[in-house]
Amino acid sequence: MATVIGGYFTSHVPGIGHAIARGLKQDAYWKPFFDGLLPVQRWLADKKPDVAVVFYNDHGLNFFLDKMPTFAVGAAATYRNADEGWGLPVQNSFDGHQALSWHLIESLVNDEFDITTCQEMLVDHAVVVPFQLAYPDASHWPVKIVPIAINTVQHPLPSAKRCLALGRAVGKALASWGGDEKIVVMGTGGLSHQLEGGRAGFINKDYDQFCLDHLGPDPDALTKHSALDIVELAGSQGIEIVNWIAARGALGSGALVQKTRNYHIPISNTAAATLVLEPAA
């Protein structure tokens, strides 16, 4: 039977990709963030997952407003990274795990999630950066992926409650999967930040700490806020916390242990965080 080794959560700020490209990890500005990834790297090297189910949001690379899904599930053989317009070096492609993708899709539709299936899908920095952070020396990605994109671009956005339910349904599907893979669940983005409007640069440490404190032991606490509540509390891109919430749901209802946690302000315009949650032994 497949095993879910735990959840890896991290910010995915494009600036991180630039910092890696420029060799700035030891720079005073970046070091407090990059150092927070060292325990993640050790954890993954120890656990050696075969597959990653990645909850993230697309930033206008794969989806445009002509067809904007609330939830999109990848079912491709390969996922290419591509030019997003900002000079980020294009990273290696990912192998998909199509059989697992279709198993998740069958289970999700059966559970009344109205997903969009994507048999071809470009993945942006929100997928790539967390892997660059997790596997800094990889010449190719050592895991296959199933990417799951949540709409954070065009309101109305799905509620935190609905995203947690999606994640739980994914967790249920993983539990019924017949393979023997080791699976890591990932949630990328956040924490609080806002790029546009008069409140650009907004950060909310209190709300971020509330999220980091409750995500493991009491994720339902994060669903008392509507999507617009979260936009107000965390900034308009801070809504990316829904990716973390969905990923948390996929870890199921068993007790979790916090393996590592890091929080640092600022990376670019963002309160950056890293977290690993593992099923209690």
Added chain:
Amino acid sequence: MATVIGGYFTSHVPGIGHAIARGLKQDAYWKPFFDGLLPVQRWLADKKPDVAVVFYNDHGLNFFLDKMPTFAVGAAATYRNADEGWGLPVQNSFDGHQALSWHLIESLVNDEFDITTCQEMLVDHAVVVPFQLAYPDASHWPVKIVPIAINTVQHPLPSAKRCLALGRAVGKALASWGGDEKIVVMGTGGLSHQLEGGRAGFINKDYDQFCLDHLGPDPDALTKHSALDIVELAGSQGIEIVNWIAARGALGSGALVQKTRNYHIPISNTAAATLVLEPAA
């Protein structure tokens, strides 16, 4: 307050478009089907709706397997018809009703339907043919539309139960809409037919009659079958009945009167049907 005048349901076989283009309405093969539309034309001329909410399925014009939504809701200013590859004359574009589209979208996402929003969308024969049938002499379409596409192309398909729930949620949203439009709800496609495989040409009169009998008074009766049950009962394209089921849901829970009903075998490979349901006075 907006009024829902009722529901207009019809088959959308491409061959109907060819027959219209060739002037074959009075031909013995076609006449039993086209005659069934005369009461619909009179009903619409009498009721004069301003807007149509159209449940249909795309046949590979607007959606490909790279991004295949379970439910897609149009939010465009204009919907163009286009070449589908079979020589059907391209019909006039439709005006959208964007404000109503966004009201429906807000309400549906709030009710936990994970729709895909489409701010640009081509509409195929499944939208166009029913309007050609309803308004045969129109030099332009006399209604604005909100198209809602349901996946019938890539399994897993949404269940009849989920489609009825979608329709009911649309009906709830229409009831809370502040405009004073007269709205007709449309469901297009079906009834039983199958194009591919050794069972091509399959038709099931008993199941079709069951659907026509129960759609108005007891739509939940149609949801006891799973999507694959319906494929078995109605043929692989007979699953288009889910468009009718969703449209029925949007008519709400009040009693309905059957204004007209027609059933004819065959049109092309299809058991063709036409139905109008109106709220009881």
Added chain:
Amino acid sequence: MALATSPSPRRVIPGTPVYDGQAAMKGYALNAMCYSFNSQDNREAYRADPDAYCERFHLTPEQREACKSLNVMAMLNAGGNVYYLAKLAGIYHLNVQDIGAQQTGMSLEAFKAMLLAQGAN
């Protein structure tokens, strides 16, 4: 890592290909080619040189052979989805009755008569 499969068995409906993930994994290239036939220019390019056009979309040999022979059952077996395949059939002015006859092994007249007969009883 074992070859993992979904625990739920695939439902079989006689004579009825269900276009699920298992089918989709085989057919993407073929369906992508057929989707391109919404454009008149692409249909003409295919007619002018089917081999070159199939090459452009990286069709498998099985898919090319199925297209070449206009064998709908072979196209379905090669992962084709009927919604897209219909556009390829359209290039050759094959309608749904032509392909129905071909798939059932009936003559066109017999297939049409079978449809009419279902209305009579």
Added chain:
Amino acid sequence: MALATSPSPRRVIPGTPVYDGQAAMKGYALNAMCYSFNSQDNREAYRADPDAYCERFHLTPEQREACKSLNVMAMLNAGGNVYYLAKLAGIYHLNVQDIGAQQTGMSLEAFKAMLLAQGAN
């Protein structure tokens, strides 16, 4: 037919444009243009002749003016969505701190200091 509106009032979050349907109805052309900037060729075509490029995407005069002046707040008011606008900003090597400073009326140094200060307390 009256000008119909949704019964639910629009939530206002100070300093925070919410990209809802009302915004989307204004911005499609502008966002479509910005989405095209995922391609290097398109970015170069824009740089070479912004007016011609805006014309190709049927931008409104308000949208053209906002783009020309590189005024992010004006782009947002013209229906721009920040996820796509960021790609236009990228053409001019404006990062999120540059546009943060511009929108808040701060100098770049002051904006960066404001961000650092939030980590300190």
